[in-house]
Amino acid sequence: MKNAFGEYDIDVSQEKNYSCQICGLQYEEQALAQKCQDWCTQHQSCSLTIAKHAVRKPKYKN
Numbered sequence: 001m002k003n004a005f006g007e008y009d010i011d012v013s014q015e016k017n018y019s020c021q022i023c024g025l026q027y028e029e030q031a032l033a034q035k036c037q038d039w040c041t042q043h044q045s046c047s048l049t050i051a052k053h054a055v056r057k058p059k060y061k062n
């Protein structure tokens with residue numbers, strides 16, 4: 001898949017992940033991403049008990 005700039009976007013499989021908009025960690029479940037985001041918003045830091053469920057951040061091709 002290519003984006004508007006003609007560059008390859010992240011893999012489709014990784015696009016299915018849900019990410020915390022605050023810390024950027026990605027989760028397979030939306031509920032976990034939401035928990036992380038709620039925590040990050042309130043505490044300005046990540047909860048390890050939540051973050052341990054995170055999947056790897058996608059690698060962008062340069």
Ligand SMILES: [Zn+2]
Pocket residue numbers: 020021022023024025036037040046
């Ligand atoms: Zn987070």
